[in-house]
Amino acid sequence: MHAAPGLQIGGDWTLAHYTALQAQVQALRGSLPDAAAVELGGLGALDTAGAALLVELLGSQRLAELAAREPGLPEERRALLQVVCQAMAGVAGGQPARRPSTLLELLGTIGAALEGLWRQSGALLGFIGLTLATLFATLCRPRRWRVTSLVVHLEHSGLNALPIVALLTFLVGAVVAFLGATVLAGYGATLYTVNLVAFSFLREFGVLLTAILMAGRTASAFTAQIGSMLANEEIDAIRALGLSPLELLVLPRVLALLIALPILTFVAMLSGILGGAVVCALSLDITPSMYLAILQENIAVRHFLVGMAKAPLFAFLIAVIGCLEGFKVTGSTQSVGERTTSSVVQSIFVVIVLDAVVALFLMEMGW
Structure with missing residues (x-):
């Protein structure tokens, strides 16, 4: 991956390279501007683990838009990225769900028992x-x-x-x-x-x-x-x-x-x-x-x-x-x-x- 002035993504994004790719994604997340150009044409092998890392790097909405308009991206990889983006929409980068209070959990348990x-x-x-x-x-x-x-x-x-x-x-x-x-x-x-x-x-x-x-x-x-x-x-x-x-x-x-x-x-x-x-x-x-x-x-x-x-x-x-x-x-x-x-x-x-x-x-x- 090269990071100036834009970002060109290439190589194999698979589970076998997950650890190395995750480290690079973590390093780029804070320094990648929202307006930076991103190219997906050099993307090689791809599976759901690699697609999840791309969602973590770019966000589900931005990655979906890039996959839709990237001309050099094979159709099967485009479809996989679209599916993963839809599945992870609202999950990647989202706030963790707040745990309900003990009182609400108790009332919920009582209600479920009565039902x-x-x-x-x-x-x-x-x-x-x-x-x-x-x-x-x-x-x-x-x-x-x-x-x-x-x-x-x-x-x-x-x-x-x-x-x-x-x-x-x-x-x-x-x-x-x-x-x-x-x-x-x-x-x-x-x-x-x-x-x-x-x-x-x-x-x-x-x-x-x-x-x-x-x-x-x-x-x-x-x-x-x-x-x-x-x-x-x-x-x-x-x-x-x-x-x-x-x-x-x-x-x-x-x-x-x-x-x-x-x-x-x-x-x-x-x-x-x-x-x-x-x-x-x-x-x-x-x-x-x-x-x-x-x-x-x-x-x-x-x-x-x-x-x-x-x-x-x-x-x-x-x-x-x-x-x-x-x-x-x-x-x-x-x-x-x-x-x-x-x-x-x-x-x-x-x-x-x-x-x-x-x-x-x-x-x-x-x-």
Whole structure:
């Protein structure tokens, strides 16, 4: 390159000579006047790295004008310079973008989270509507019932979960009885430990612990199963055969959990009360016959009905969320893991929030 009185650019401007050319460009940038004549006729080999250096030296607008009117410039180099100038317009020599403040970033993150929650809620409501529509369409057509699939899912989600549900609620019932006795002993009211255990398990702990276990155990299984089928293109094959994935995959799982969760809730209530009875018999000298007599006398049947009424609602939501997240899998094993985690988190969150809302409503209604 020669720099007086104008500038004549020649030679190869390629990545192989990038370091040497960059040093010359940096040396000329401050001393090259805007009105200096520039010739591009001697330009040899050229690639995008060299064109980017020319943009850095002359500016995208000036280089584009020079390339357009340079008569000795080959057409392919002229086109490359034009493309690079357009791509780097407003970038070369521009001011770096200002980083937003921490407050704006925080507000943006909150807004994005709320927008995602809104979209997710809409997708869940839409999937609930599709599931209910498919359910009502098949109820009057017994030939389309998937009895075998229903029984299989009932075994997996209900019968196989029975031991863990019974053991967990038995231990929690024992812990609640022990803590209740410890606190009530200071008031001389250890006898009311029976009321505490029965009331808590019939209304809340029985159905809530069972629903949380099913959210972690069954919803994740539903998501992984449907997600794996989607990744293996099995669901596409089902659609190609003219079958409905909702009818074939979703309904048996939803109906199985609708049957299994109330039964497991009943077992959880019995196990929790039994755990409290063991602690009362061993630590408080409350015999099993006295324990049962207090239950029959002081605990109304409506507490049992309140707990059982929550079970089908929780079961439906857990099954629908698990199936919906399975259909959101994009095809990779990483996506299957992410959606499985998302289904568990969403199911537990929805169950706890809904249980809290129902509890507040029932408390206000005096039920």
